Amino acid sequence: MSLSSGNDRGEPPLLIRGASLPGSERTDVLVRDGRIAERGSGLSAAGAQVIDADGLLLLPGLVDLHTHLREPGFEQSETVLTGTRAAAAGGYTTVFAMANTRPVQDTAGVVEQVQSLGERAGYATVRPIGAVTEGLAGQRLSEIGAMARSRAKVRVFSDDGSCVHDSLLMRRALEYVTTFGGVIAQHAQDPRLTEHAQMNEGALSSELGLAGWPAVAEESIIARDVLLAEHVGARLHICHLSTAGSVDIVRWAKARGIAVTAEVTPHHLLLTEELVAGYDARYKVNPPLRRREDVLAVREGVADGTIDIVATDHAPHPVDAKECEWDAAANGMVGLESALSVVHEALVQTGILDWAGVARVMSAAPARIGGLEGHPTALLPGERAELTLYDPSARRAFGTAELAGRSRNSPYLGMSLPGRIVATVHQGYLTVSDGVVVDEELVAAAAARRER
Amino acid sequence: MRHLLSTRGLALDEAVHVLDVAEEMAETQLREVRKLPTLRGKTVVNLFFEDSTRTRISFEAAAKRLSADVITFSAKGSSVSKGESLKDTAQTLQAIGADAIVIRHQASGAPQVLATSGWIDAAVLNAGDGTHEHPTQALLDAFTLRRRLHGADSRGRDLDGVTVLIVGDILHSRVARSNLWLLSLLGARVVLVAPATLIPHGAHGWPCEIRHDLDEALAEFRPDAVMMLRIQAERMRDAYFPSEREYARQWGLDSARLSALGSASIVMHPGPMNRGLEISAAAADSPQSTVLEQVANGVSVRMAVLYLLLSGERAAGGAGERAQGEKEAER
Numbered sequence: 001m002s003l004s005s006g007n008d009r010g011e012p013p014l015l016i017r018g019a020s021l022p023g024s025e026r027t028d029v030l031v032r033d034g035r036i037a038e039r040g041s042g043l044s045a046a047g048a049q050v051i052d053a054d055g056l057l058l059l060p061g062l063v064d065l066h067t068h069l070r071e072p073g074f075e076q077s078e079t080v081l082t083g084t085r086a087a088a089a090g091g092y093t094t095v096f097a098m099a100n101t102r103p104v105q106d107t108a109g110v111v112e113q114v115q116s117l118g119e120r121a122g123y124a125t126v127r128p129i130g131a132v133t134e135g136l137a138g139q140r141l142s143e144i145g146a147m148a149r150s151r152a153k154v155r156v157f158s159d160d161g162s163c164v165h166d167s168l169l170m171r172r173a174l175e176y177v178t179t180f181g182g183v184i185a186q187h188a189q190d191p192r193l194t195e196h197a198q199m200n201e202g203a204l205s206s207e208l209g210l211a212g213w214p215a216v217a218e219e220s221i222i223a224r225d226v227l228l229a230e231h232v233g234a235r236l237h238i239c240h241l242s243t244a245g246s247v248d249i250v251r252w253a254k255a256r257g258i259a260v261t262a263e264v265t266p267h268h269l270l271l272t273e274e275l276v277a278g279y280d281a282r283y284k285v286n287p288p289l290r291r292r293e294d295v296l297a298v299r300e301g302v303a304d305g306t307i308d309i310v311a312t313d314h315a316p317h318p319v320d321a322k323e324c325e326w327d328a329a330a331n332g333m334v335g336l337e338s339a340l341s342v343v344h345e346a347l348v349q350t351g352i353l354d355w356a357g358v359a360r361v362m363s364a365a366p367a368r369i370g371g372l373e374g375h376p377t378a379l380l381p382g383e384r385a386e387l388t389l390y391d392p393s394a395r396r397a398f399g400t401a402e403l404a405g406r407s408r409n410s411p412y413l414g415m416s417l418p419g420r421i422v423a424t425v426h427q428g429y430l431t432v433s434d435g436v437v438v439d440e441e442l443v444a445a446a447a448a449r450r451e452r
Numbered sequence: 453m454r455h456l457l458s459t460r461g462l463a464l465d466e467a468v469h470v471l472d473v474a475e476e477m478a479e480t481q482l483r484e485v486r487k488l489p490t491l492r493g494k495t496v497v498n499l500f501f502e503d504s505t506r507t508r509i510s511f512e513a514a515a516k517r518l519s520a521d522v523i524t525f526s527a528k529g530s531s532v533s534k535g536e537s538l539k540d541t542a543q544t545l546q547a548i549g550a551d552a553i554v555i556r557h558q559a560s561g562a563p564q565v566l567a568t569s570g571w572i573d574a575a576v577l578n579a580g581d582g583t584h585e586h587p588t589q590a591l592l593d594a595f596t597l598r599r600r601l602h603g604a605d606s607r608g609r610d611l612d613g614v615t616v617l618i619v620g621d622i623l624h625s626r627v628a629r630s631n632l633w634l635l636s637l638l639g640a641r642v643v644l645v646a647p648a649t650l651i652p653h654g655a656h657g658w659p660c661e662i663r664h665d666l667d668e669a670l671a672e673f674r675p676d677a678v679m680m681l682r683i684q685a686e687r688m689r690d691a692y693f694p695s696e697r698e699y700a701r702q703w704g705l706d707s708a709r710l711s712a713l714g715s716a717s718i719v720m721h722p723g724p725m726n727r728g729l730e731i732s733a734a735a736a737d738s739p740q741s742t743v744l745e746q747v748a749n750g751v752s753v754r755m756a757v758l759y760l761l762l763s764g765e766r767a768a769g770g771a772g773e774r775a776q777g778e779k780e781a782e783r
Contacts, residue, residue, distance in 0.1 A: 198560075202653060202654045203658075206653055207629070207658075209583035210583075320539070324537055324539065325538050
């Protein structure tokens with residue numbers, strides 16, 4: 001493709017021809033100057049780059065509310081550049097970057113740095129999440145106001161990786177962020193009940209001799225926090241909810257009118273604790289893989305709206321953090337590249353969600369919860385061109401070639417998954433084209449033109 | 453057998469065969485010259501990430517009596533304590549030419565990771581991993597039980613109709629887990645006795661009975677054997693029970709319980725014992741106690757396992773792999 005012809009931005013318009021929208025309406029979409037210019041059938045534009053989207057599904061760009069980009073501090077696992085490349089490969093156009101970097105994202109300086117690294121890379125919008133407490137230590141509130149008022153305009157605050165366990169501190173945090181229209185995203189894990197915890201507590205953990213991570217350690221924190229949110233009239237978001245009991249508590253809270261939202265990861269929608277039996281640390285994750293009953297319950301939670309969004313908890317780790325004995329291995333799985341296929345398998349092929357539902361839980365709802373401005377919802381003219389083009393009829397053996405980030409710790413390697421990302425459009429330019437991630441120089445150049 | 457990682461998943465004929473080979477080994481130990489040439493030229497590495505003098509010298513004795521070359525690699529003070537990974541250590545041992553690795557590790561599953569990672573070709577023998585399994589301890593316990601009950605007539609027999617009480621810290625005990633799977637495989641009835649805090653979550657689905665009151669359990673089951681597990685001091689700090697005194701009073705094998713047990717029943721302990729806590733001196737030193745027999749039998753059983761892993765039967769067998777495969781398939 002040539003970047004030199006066309007309009008004054010030096011880019012040709014992009015014409016997506018014959019795509020299916022969620023709800024099965026077919027349409028052409030013309031993208032120009034970073035926005036959807038026209039929608040309808042039989043569109044044409046001089047010099048346009050044409051994508052034949054016959055049989056392909058066009059979704060609003062995916063938004064991940066829970067990504068670990070690892071930069072600054074853990075660049076051997078991932079960087080903002082490599083992590084957003086993985087995001088693009090998975091059809092994402094925005095990621096919210098968790099705060100457990102080194103230094104921690106607990107000051108305006110660090111969040112602004114992460115945001116600008118994202119802008120420079122150009123693969124996706126990077127929205128930094130601010131730490132709730134200084135250094136994620138759970139002792140003192142971090143500079144929440146400074147981060148909210150910084151150029152990064154932080155709206156989501158989380159100590160993810162650690163639970164804000166102190167009840168009083170959690171209450172204050174919930175209250176304080178309302179000042180800035182923010183939300184606390186809680187990693188619900190009672191630390192005392194999960195000391196040295198290695199996997200879901202139950203008959204299997206007892207047999208394998210791995211210290212248990214009981215469901216009650218998650219559920220008791222969620223129960224406390226929804227009551228705190230009710231008491232102070234604040235918004236609460238629950239990260240990576242994983243148990244049937246947690247679904248019940250959130251369902252109860254929503255029925256009571258409490259302003260709580262909840263997320264589930266793709267892996268908790270598909271995988272169960274039986275995978276741990278071989279002690280392969282690729283399956284080590286926090287919260288841990290749970291029972292079949294829990295998987296069915298979280299799917300049901302998505303179906304009835306108790307769970308608002310699917311978020312990846314993309315957690316890259318270097319090889320040696322996983323090629324070792326189970327206890328010594330790091331928690332976490334990469335998930336950006338596989339998320340849509342896993343949701344396809346776990347929720348669409350099971351009849352739980354249609355594609356409009358997928359667009360809701362992977363794009364519109366996370367954008368709303370995260371306070372992401374200007375994200376397209378209806379794919380109408382004038383909206384920003386943040387788009388994902390997906391081939392739902394494909395099926396692929398998921399291998400390391402599918403991974404576009406720096407790390408390889410995917411639990412899906414060797415599995416067969418449905419679907420394939422054909423193209424991802426961010427700010428009107430392609431970050432994935434013909435199923436291949438576009439070169440970083442081209443993407444960075446396109447992003448730089450948007451800056452002007 | 454390719455590896456011995458657990459007793460869970462062993463086949464009945466396989467387990468009985470190990471015990472029978474151990475009988476052969478025990479017989480050789482009565483000869484004037486106890487050393488056999490069987491594993492001459494083979495290298496056995498004892499890879500101990502956790503201190504355990506008793507288990508280590510038992511494996512050393514077993515390997516030496518089979519004429520294997522023995523290298524003992526103790527993690528303390530070595531490169532391992534300086535942060536070398538299990539993978540690097542394993543690859544070093546592979547380069548040295550280890551034929552079998554006897555591994556003791558504080559992390560559950562480490563032997564399985566070693567055996568299935570592709571880092572090494574050596575046979576892996578689990579000498580105790582975390583709170584998972586300690587298969588040779590269970591085999592030597594079953595061997596000891598079978599000998600006490602059937603004497604010279606032991607060969608080829610299982611433990612059908614035998615009742616065994618396992619008493620104490622089941623939650624943290626790899627010995628209890630390995631014994632549970634093996635004893636129930638051999639047809640024994642297993643009863644776990646402990647305060648509720650020391651019974652693993654989900655154990656109600658295991659092939660055993662669970663009781664909390666030791667006196668009632670002794671009266672109810674009239675066991676052929678009681679196996680007392682070591683209680684570690686730090687368990688009190690973690691609120692599993694209030695005090696040593698209370699534990700000893702409720703779950704210790706004291707003189708009164710020893711006499712309630714009857715003289716035909718045996719008293720087992722994997723060692724090392726806390727005399728006065730889980731077992732009284734009178735019980736430990738009584739004629740019913742098999743504590744020292746267990747140690748002696750340990751050498752015979754470990755000789756049998758090393759022989760089966762490293763001799764010609766290894767190539768013909770593949771039974772360990774088969775058992776592991778079935779274990780996976782069950783899930």
